[in-house]
Amino acid sequence: MKHLMLLLSVCSTMFWTHPAQSHALEPGYLELAPISDSEWRVTWRKPQVSGQPMAIDAELPAGCAPRRAPPPRFDGRAFVSGWVATCDPQIWEGEVFIDGLSSTATDVLVYYTAQDGGFARTFRLTPDTPAVALPAVMSGWAVSGSYLTLGIDHILGGIDHLLFVFALLILIRDIRRLVGAITAFTVAHSITLAAAALGWVVLPVPPVEALIALSVVFLALEIVQDEGRPRSLVQRAPWVVSFAFGLLHGLGFASALREIGLPPSDIPLALLSFNVGVEAGQLLFLACVLLIAAGLRVAAPSLLERQLQPRAPGKRGAAYLIGGTAAFWTVERVVQFVA
Numbered sequence: 001m002k003h004l005m006l007l008l009s010v011c012s013t014m015f016w017t018h019p020a021q022s023h024a025l026e027p028g029y030l031e032l033a034p035i036s037d038s039e040w041r042v043t044w045r046k047p048q049v050s051g052q053p054m055a056i057d058a059e060l061p062a063g064c065a066p067r068r069a070p071p072p073r074f075d076g077r078a079f080v081s082g083w084v085a086t087c088d089p090q091i092w093e094g095e096v097f098i099d100g101l102s103s104t105a106t107d108v109l110v111y112y113t114a115q116d117g118g119f120a121r122t123f124r125l126t127p128d129t130p131a132v133a134l135p136a137v138m139s140g141w142a143v144s145g146s147y148l149t150l151g152i153d154h155i156l157g158g159i160d161h162l163l164f165v166f167a168l169l170i171l172i173r174d175i176r177r178l179v180g181a182i183t184a185f186t187v188a189h190s191i192t193l194a195a196a197a198l199g200w201v202v203l204p205v206p207p208v209e210a211l212i213a214l215s216v217v218f219l220a221l222e223i224v225q226d227e228g229r230p231r232s233l234v235q236r237a238p239w240v241v242s243f244a245f246g247l248l249h250g251l252g253f254a255s256a257l258r259e260i261g262l263p264p265s266d267i268p269l270a271l272l273s274f275n276v277g278v279e280a281g282q283l284l285f286l287a288c289v290l291l292i293a294a295g296l297r298v299a300a301p302s303l304l305e306r307q308l309q310p311r312a313p314g315k316r317g318a319a320y321l322i323g324g325t326a327a328f329w330t331v332e333r334v335v336q337f338v339a
Helices: 004-016 140-157 159-171 175-197 205-225 238-260 267-299 301-307 313-338
Strands: 028-034 039-049 057-059 078-087 095-099 108-113 120-125 131-133
Touching: 028 095, 039 057, 120 131, 120 140, 140 159, 140 238, 140 267, 159 175, 159 205, 159 238, 159 267, 159 313, 175 238, 175 267, 205 238, 205 313, 238 267, 267 301
Parallel strands: 028 108
Antiparallel strands: 028 039, 039 078, 057 095, 095 131, 108 120
């Protein structure tokens, strides 16, 4: 797996140009829950921007009244409004639209509970697709597909999680040890994802996010120091380190899932689907890395071999880019909860 080391120099350039946060701006959140045949309880959360509500508004279909939210209140993280809307014709006969979303760089999650037995589904609206037509009837397959997609989106948007996996690829050269480490990481984050999402483990999000960034710094230090010194714990028992940090990363995944919410009628299916989506996204990332690495090895084998030697600029530069980026995130996140 040595040929992956130089690849990080290329990919880290993309990471470094990513916004200061390792995840996208906190999404908006719209929840629609049935009260009666024509009445809906609506909850609308808008992200804050410089202390003010983001310039977006949820708009219900034309047959609903009121279509827009009353003035919001600030709950410490976002601006929240709630109201009861009466829809005639039914809410699924039109589109829910997020006015102003196309001019932003964020998303809006629409959590919709149908009237047919309580099945729920989460839709992700983006600047390119700011509207959605709600289904009148939903099945368990719809719930599964929705949370599977959300899991994939979350892992591919979480650069800190991907950097951790990338650092494992660089640091662990033996294929059996690498498979064991990634498996341990998967098992561990699945455990804490389920425990935290179900409310069995409750920890404040900002310190957890800071520790996740610090775990990436730890692996970057291991890459730099992995040159002629006695074998560290990562080299002797990589699955132990991966499992320990996997528990931490699972809490980060769970924080996103708590924002989305779980359908009360089908929690196990939604939780399983989200976790499978996270794993699918992780495997997709690994496959892309390996394909690019194979292409680079064919295109410039001599260059790769030179840069992959101990103390080579490519290897050390990749480690410094990982560590520097993660260290910046660590400081940024610590400041957020101690300031």
